[in-house]
Amino acid sequence: RMKKIAVLQGDYIGPEIMHAGLEVLKLASENTSFKYRIYNYPFGGEAIDRYGEPLPEETLKGCQDSDAILLSAIGGPRWDKKRVRPETGLLEIRKHLGLFANIRPTMINKVLAEKSPIKAEVLEGTDFVIVRELTSGIYFGKPRELDAKLAIDTSSYKAEEVERIMRVGFEMSRHRKKHVTVVDKANVLATSKLWRKVAEKISEEYSDIKIDYCYVDAAAMKIITQPNSFDVIVTANLFGDILSDEASVLTGSLGTIPSMSVGVRGPSLYEPIHGSAPDIAGEGIANPISMILSIEMMLRESFKEYEIANNIAQAVEKTIEKRFLTPDLGGVATTNQVVKEVIKNLKG
Amino acid sequence: RMKKIAVLQGDYIGPEIMHAGLEVLKLASENTSFKYRIYNYPFGGEAIDRYGEPLPEETLKGCQDSDAILLSAIGGPRWDKKRVRPETGLLEIRKHLGLFANIRPTMINKVLAEKSPIKAEVLEGTDFVIVRELTSGIYFGKPRELDAKLAIDTSSYKAEEVERIMRVGFEMSRHRKKHVTVVDKANVLATSKLWRKVAEKISEEYSDIKIDYCYVDAAAMKIITQPNSFDVIVTANLFGDILSDEASVLTGSLGTIPSMSVGVRGPSLYEPIHGSAPDIAGEGIANPISMILSIEMMLRESFKEYEIANNIAQAVEKTIEKRFLTPDLGGVATTNQVVKEVIKNLKG
Ligand SMILES: [Mg+2]
Ligand SMILES: [Mg+2]
Structure with missing residues (x-):
């Protein structure tokens, strides 16, 4: 059956890295039996701007009705003085989905471990x-x-x-x-x-x-x-x-660590551990690795698609080994260059 | 005025490292204005063997009446099946002296940092x-x-x-x-x-x-x-x-870290953070560094004898740099060889 993935693209660099991650997901699942559909919902700062609240009813319903939720990163200075804070949305979604376990992997990539x-x-x-x-x-x-x-x-x-x-x-x-x-x-x-x-x-x-x-x-x-x-x-x-x-x-870098939150009922939520990086938003140099690995984790834990997950994991590893690195990792690559290289490294 | 130092030499390697530390203290304070007298008291396993209790009245009184307390390490398998445990003595002395703060330094020696x-x-x-x-x-x-x-x-x-x-x-x-x-x-x-x-x-x-x-x-x-x-x-x-x-x-090594416990009233207590090492007791290869640095810490914190303390600290550092190391640090030196070298490195 077609899997429903709720996507909360978030604020500042959020949409950039989410777009990057979904590109990789699309290519990696081509010609496999894994079928999914993306459902975008407003959340966080974006939702405050459009609807006056960080977790609109429609977003919550969509999330509850999904098989997994992808979140990039929310919040930032634009909402510092607002009555409602984007982060309130996080607290609410955790409560409504009963997210009781947070899981973070620690894996070592030799190139990043130099740092x-x-x-x-x-x-x-x-x-x-x-x-x-x-x-x-x-x-x-x-x-x-x-x-x-x-x-x-x-x-x-x-x-x-x-x-x-x-x-x-x-x-x-x-x-x-x-x-x-x-x-x-x-x-x-x-x-x-x-x-x-x-x-x-x-x-x-x-x-x-x-x-x-x-x-x-x-x-x-x-x-x-x-x-x-x-x-x-x-x-x-x-x-x-x-x-x-x-x-x-x-x-060696917080920019590559994904996370998973498990709910009492319904879908799990996957997100990078880093923030929305307002200082580099829109520059096209945000590090997409943590978002891509959040998607990898989703494939593994929510969908048991170990082959696709392993394929993405090795492609990311190869990309880092070839030093396609964004500035936060000491490189000069753009978000797009990293994504293209990851896709190139996927096994046919 | 003559300072009173209560010495609890403890069990297994306890007496060996205490003896080593006191040798260094004696030589380091020669020809200085710092005058002290050592008062030995039974404590821990030794006290159980001799008096049936880990903290005899005489020991507690002696400690309360002192200006500082040196403890090496207590306990071990010999008392595993006894009704009274040596460690009970530690709990009691902490309570009676009102020891409410424990202080551990983290300092780096380049040779040990290799580990x-x-x-x-x-x-x-x-x-x-x-x-x-x-x-x-x-x-x-x-x-x-x-x-x-x-x-x-x-x-x-x-x-x-x-x-x-x-x-x-x-x-x-x-x-x-x-x-x-x-x-x-x-x-x-x-x-x-x-x-x-x-x-x-x-x-x-x-x-x-x-x-x-x-x-x-x-x-x-x-x-x-x-x-x-x-x-x-x-x-x-x-x-x-x-x-x-x-x-x-x-x-890089637990064998070199001293500690201090501060009381509400009365003297502070100084001791290594390591244990009584029953496996190497009596072999003359126990690492005396943590005990020596506990004495250094006592000179600094209880007696404000910064010059003597600094002298001991630099002598220990030189000794380690010259690789006079006991087996636990990867060397072949005996306790005695380390002590002699520390004393040799004291500035006249
Ligand atoms: Mg934390
Ligand atoms: Mg502890």
């Missing part, structure tokens, strides 16, 4: 994802209190919240290296003890997948010293926030 | 300390609840707890690079908002010192990408736990 603070020999073979819980934990727990003398934050997790995110991790690991690492602080925290108990239980359903546990402080070391020892890291909201930012610098 | 996962050019000029709050935050907050369906942890901070640790950070920075960075998550957490408010207030008393703020996820990146941009990081218990372990791998 990494980590030594090349340490990075070799690194290929892991961090599955971060997104709707609970200490960022959302109640009570939260603050007066002049005392402040209180609460972290809480329900077993069912841990269960669903553990399943995301195990499912993801199944078509990877079959190794899940739960990162927690179970020697101290009650929430971490619950995480371990639930993880242990769910792991029985996945007997082909190895599970181990790592304290968050040890994990912060190991991400630097032995990044290639991980496959799928599953962790709570706060720990995931810290560790996925730490891991992002390993690659 | 660091981080590139040499990134590490250049790195010299910072992390001041971690040790008695409050999410590791101690109540309520803490755990049943099959739900778990809760509580993080709380009192303004006075933040105030006293901010002062530790500012005081420390005064004889360093005069730059304090508060690491928090003030865009979300109430406790972090309190930290910022208190930090802002205390910083008015230290107008010669620059203060800035960094979110914990950004700090986890910056410790790897720009470690030389920090001087004194002050942060909450959990964040400090994660970040100081992350920072420890920058140096």
Whole structure:
């Protein structure tokens, strides 16, 4: 059946990189059995300009009715003084779709790794994802209190919240290296003890997948010293926030990292981790790699189109190796030149 | 006046490295105005063997009555099956002395940095300390609840707890690079908002010192990408736990990192961050550097003996540069050879 892809092209460099990504998708799926249709919806700043709100009803309906959602990047100085902020749209769409897990891959490309603070020999073979819980934990727990003398934050997790995110991790690991690492602080925290108990239980359903546990402080070391020892890291909201930012610098460039958000029901959402780069919008030099790899991730995770995904992945790798790089990566290529080279490198 | 130093020589390699450190202290303070006396007390496993408890009354009294406390490392398999654990002594002494701040330096030695996962050019000029709050935050907050369906942890901070640790950070920075960075998550957490408010207030008393703020996820990146941009990081218990372990791998060896714990009243305690290494105890090859640098830190922070401390620091650096390294650092030197070389490198 024809897959429906909701496209939110966003603001500033958003439309440029989305256009680039969709070009690659089109060529890569030509002459394959993968059929899709693109549905464009206004979102973020663009939607505020046209409809006065960042997430119009039509956009939400379209997203809910789709098989996957592609988002580029939204927001920027144009809406700084508006009553409604583009970012509000993100919060709303997360809530409506029940996006509870955020997933970021860390993969190493040798050319980009020249810019990494980590030594090349340490990075070799690194290929892991961090599955971060997104709707609970200490960022959302109640009570939260603050007066002049005392402040209180609460972290809480329900077993069912841990269960669903553990399943995301195990499912993801199944078509990877079959190794899940739960990162927690179970020697101290009650929430971490619950995480371990639930993880242990769910792991029985996945007997082909190895599970181990790592304290968050040890994990912060190991991400630097032995990044290639991980496959799928599953962790709570706060720990995931810290560790996925730490891991992002390993690659040598934030401009190439995609992400996926998984919903309780309905489609997943794919987007670059970088922003809308107002300073270079319209110049035709925005780096399209993170958007292209977001599309690759969509093909893999939402549509199980591993062949097309692998084809795009190797084409991107070849393009970077041939040093077709935009200025943010130290090169002189335009967005168009990068896209053309990626398409050239696709296997017939 | 003659300074009293309480010495807890500890278990396994403990006595070996303590002996080594005290040799260096003796020679380094010869012909200076710094006068001290050593008081040895049983502590940890040794104290369990002799008195049936890890922190005998006499030891606690001696520590409370001292100007500074040196601890090597305690515990090990010999007490694994005992009713009382050596580590209980640590918890008790922390409580009795009110040790509320733990401080770890991150300094780079070029020879050891060859073993660091981080590139040499990134590490250049790195010299910072992390001041971690040790008695409050999410590791101690109540309520803490755990049943099959739900778990809760509580993080709380009192303004006075933040105030006293901010002062530790500012005081420390005064004889360093005069730059304090508060690491928090003030865009979300109430406790972090309190930290910022208190930090802002205390910083008015230290107008010669620059203060800035960094979110914990950004700090986890910056410790790897720009470690030389920090001087004194002050942060909450959990964040400090994660970040100081992350920072420890920058140096290339845990065997050289000292630490300091600051009390509400009375003396501070200095100790290596490494353990009692039962596997190499008695072989005369234990690495004494972390213990020697703990003594250096004591001279600097408790006694303001900057000249003697600097003399020891440069002697250690020279010793490492000449590759007098114990096996854990990839060398073949014995503990004694390292100590003799450090002493040889002291400036007359
Ligand atoms: Mg973050
Ligand atoms: Mg730790």
